Amino acid sequence: MAIRVQADAFDPGAEVNAMHAANAGVGAVVSFVGYVRDFNDGRDVSGMFLEHYPGMTEKALAKIAVEAEQRWPLLKLEVLHRIGALEPGEPIVFVAAASAHRQAAFDACAFVMDYLKTRAPFWKKENTPDGPRWVEGRSSDHAAADRWK
Amino acid sequence: MSINVLFFARYAEAVGFDSLEMEGDFATVDAVRLALASDPEFAVLNESSLMCARNEELCSLDEPVQAGDEVAFFPPVTGG
Secondary structure (H helix, E strand, O other): OEEEEEEOOOOOOHHHHHHHHHOOOOOOOEEEEOOHHHEOOOOOOOOOEEEOOOOHHHHHHHHHHHHHHOOOEEEEEEEEEEEEEEOOEEEEEEEEEOOHHHHHHHHHEEEEEHHHHHHHOEEEEEOOOOHHHOOOOOOHHHHHOOOOO | OOEEEEOOHHHHHOOOOOOEEEEEEEEEEHHHHHHHHOOHHHHHHHOOOEEEEEEEEEEEOEEEOOOOEEEEEEEOOOOO
């Protein structure tokens, strides 16, 4: 399991390739990449800043990853999240799960994203023509997380 | 007892700083919250969607606290 919280950009393709590079037992890799959009809630978005809770962020992501490893037979799990200033089109988050067969990888990837959305201490502040604004939490994210209970 | 209280994101902006040291007797995270929220400066802590953590772990408001704990209050998370 690998947890990375970083200000630097990353290459999602290289991350996916690394998921099975050293393990020929991996039969399936499912990955999710989240990107900064240039439009949200009726306003153009020219960029955003991702605040987080140093110390807790890494612990919260590790706790989610450990739970995923307990629930599914995974061979590798990676969670990577950007912090700081980001521009539209840039990847924000990368989650990938590797397993022998596809279903565990599909489910674990979705589970980690759903829990990350509701339990990992990140906050997005968007730059819009009206000035900066904090992104509001969505109740649909909680409904998505609740399906894993 | 002494508790270190942290605020993040919109809450830190609303109260005007991101941490403070509190002295007093607090049984739970909610007791810490209520002691602060009696001051209008901390009105944001009355939001029903408030989230909290004790020693870097998400918790509920009825979580017990001990001297030296770090308690954090923040709005719903929006990562990913």
